[in-house]
Every structure is written in C-alpha cells, then in structure tokens.
Amino acid sequence: MLSNEAVANWRLALDVLQVAATLLAFAAAWWVRKTSANRTAINGVHKEMRATGLKLSGRIEGVERRITVAEKEMEHLPNKHDMDDLDRRFDELNRQVAGLAEAHRGTNHLLTVIHQHLLNNGSKAG
Known part of the structure; x- marks a missing residue:
C-alpha cells in the first residue's frame, strides 16, 4: 500500500492536474466566446459596409447621370x-x-x- 506521503503527492498531482484542466477548459471557453464575438462583430461591420456601399453606389450613379447630362448640355455651348x-x-x-x-x-x-x-x-x- 501507499504511504501517506505518496498519497499526498498523488493527491497534490491530481489537484494540480484538475486545476490545469479547469484553467484549460476556461481558456478554451473564453477563446471560443471571444472568437464568436469577433465573428459576430465582423459580420455586423460587413453588413454595415454593404449597406453603406449600396447607398454610395446609388449616389454615385445619380452623380454620373447628372454629369452625363451636363456634358451633353456643354456640347452645345x-x-x-x-x-x-x-x-x-x-x-x-x-x-x-x-x-x-x-x-x-x-x-x-x-x-x-x-x-x-x-x-x-x-x-x-x-
């Protein structure tokens, strides 16, 4: 049988292993949550950029039409x-x-x- 000292050493090793496993699980959960939050934030930024891009695209098309009309009018000047x-x-x-x-x-x-x-x-x- 194991002596008290050996049991204490095993117990200490298992406690350290349990703390390490808990810390590892906590770090993994934190990393997953952080990655998910970042992905959500990035997706939100992409949606905003697409919406802004569509608005700007519409405004640019309007400006291009106005420039074309002005150019045609200037041909007669x-x-x-x-x-x-x-x-x-x-x-x-x-x-x-x-x-x-x-x-x-x-x-x-x-x-x-x-x-x-x-x-x-x-x-x-x-």
Whole structure:
C-alpha cells in the first residue's frame, strides 16, 4: 500500500492536474466566446459596409447621370473659338453703328440748317 506521503503527492498531482484542466477548459471557453464575438462583430461591420456601399453606389450613379447630362448640355455651348468670333463680330458691328451715328449726325446737321433756312425765309416772305 501507499504511504501517506505518496498519497499526498498523488493527491497534490491530481489537484494540480484538475486545476490545469479547469484553467484549460476556461481558456478554451473564453477563446471560443471571444472568437464568436469577433465573428459576430465582423459580420455586423460587413453588413454595415454593404449597406453603406449600396447607398454610395446609388449616389454615385445619380452623380454620373447628372454629369452625363451636363456634358451633353456643354456640347452645345460655344467654345473659346466661337466666343472670339462673336467678339470680332460685335467689334465690327460697333464700328458700323459708330459710322452710322456719325453719318446721322451729318444728316441731322444738314436738316437743321435746311429747317433754319426755311424758317428764316418763311418769316421774310410773310
């Protein structure tokens, strides 16, 4: 039979083994729970990212449509060359109008002289 000391040693070894097994089981349970919690959190983040991605995708499509419409509208707008051509035409038109105004001043002066002459001759005749 075993002596008391041997039994105490075996008992101590079994107690240490039991504590180690308990700690190992606790660590395994903690690890499983932590992994499960992380997986759940990661899945939640993925769902949020998908939802945000869908929202952004819709907004991007809307912006792309608006840009396409703006580009089509801009195709019909005058470019720099067209604007320079219009500027030259306006300058020419301004010169022509100035010439007409000058000619009109001369004609107006002539009519004023004729009018004065008729008024002066008409007062002498009467």
